[in-house]
Amino acid sequence: MLTVWGRKTSSNVQALMWCIGELGLPYERHDAGHIYGGTDTPAFLAMNPNGTVPVLRDGGGEPLWETGALLRYLAGRYGAAPFWPTDSVVRARIDQWAEWSKINVTLGFTVPIFWQVVRTPPSRQDPTAIRHAVTKLDNLLSIAEAQLSRKTYLAGDEFTLADIQFGHVLYRYFDIPIDRQDRPALRRYYDMLSKRPAFREHVMVSYEELRARE
Numbered sequence: 001m002l003t004v005w006g007r008k009t010s011s012n013v014q015a016l017m018w019c020i021g022e023l024g025l026p027y028e029r030h031d032a033g034h035i036y037g038g039t040d041t042p043a044f045l046a047m048n049p050n051g052t053v054p055v056l057r058d059g060g061g062e063p064l065w066e067t068g069a070l071l072r073y074l075a076g077r078y079g080a081a082p083f084w085p086t087d088s089v090v091r092a093r094i095d096q097w098a099e100w101s102k103i104n105v106t107l108g109f110t111v112p113i114f115w116q117v118v119r120t121p122p123s124r125q126d127p128t129a130i131r132h133a134v135t136k137l138d139n140l141l142s143i144a145e146a147q148l149s150r151k152t153y154l155a156g157d158e159f160t161l162a163d164i165q166f167g168h169v170l171y172r173y174f175d176i177p178i179d180r181q182d183r184p185a186l187r188r189y190y191d192m193l194s195k196r197p198a199f200r201e202h203v204m205v206s207y208e209e210l211r212a213r214e
Helices: 011-023 042-047 067-078 088-117 127-150 161-167 170-175 184-193 197-202
Strands: 002-005 027-030 055-058
Touching (some): 011 027, 011 067, 011 088, 011 161, 042 055, 067 161, 088 127, 088 161, 088 170
Parallel strands (some): 002 027
Antiparallel strands (some): 002 055
């Protein structure tokens, strides 16, 4: 049994839970962070000294943290090809897209765009900064559009761990009120992900509790 600490409205928790859902693993999840608190307690900090979510415990094992590491752990222990191949060269091609997604797309979207549009009161939003962030993100999404024009999924023609690292931000990207370029390959890809039961359960989640008020 997997135990997860983290609120379902955390995008990092969503990525982890989506992976758990795709692998069909039994779990229990405890709300933590944001309005639920609990991440600054001695018990939680003993599991993760950073005080961030998600935290994962597999059975009676040591608590683990950092979303990318958690995804690779689950994929390596419970996954199989094509989701997470044993061949190191093939796996590296998947991992490069996963890392690219985490370091570039997720960081380029979550704080400079999603936090500014949703988690910042309207009177304190900076439309110019948001436009600049969207433009910067667009340059990255052009790379994804080119790749998805050639491949069914981000790292190839099969669903892999890279799609979780990349795809978990797309529900919010397509849902919030920002200018978006017409990207038919990206839209096709998102529509395909939206049909996956685990994506619908763990990623297509209301974020109203995060919305800032005046």
